[in-house]
Amino acid sequence: MTSQMVLHGNPIHIDSFVVPESYPEHYEIWTAPYRCAHCQHVNIGTVPIPVDYDGFVRPETARATMAASDA
Structure with missing residues (x-):
């Protein structure tokens, strides 16, 4: 049986990086708590998000x- 992890809090920006193969595209790393829809345990998820044209990721875009x- 697979469980779905559901975003359970506000994302937080933790770092930025550039992927050499995709330069000049770069990413910000965001993390947030997720809760399992089956067992209700909380885990931390981390997602790289491409930076917007203006040079940063807005919190609403990250969320x-x-x-x-x-997943």
């Missing part, structure tokens, strides 16, 4: 991206 990443 939407991480919510769509529920």
Whole structure:
């Protein structure tokens, strides 16, 4: 049986990086708590998010991206 992990809090920006093969595209690393829909245990999820045209990821973009990443 597989369980779905659901975003359970607000994402937090923790780092930025550039992937050499995709330069100049770079990413910010965001992390947030997720809760298992089956057992209710909490875990931490980390998602790299491509930086917007203006040079950063907005918190609402991070939240939407991480919510769509529920697995």
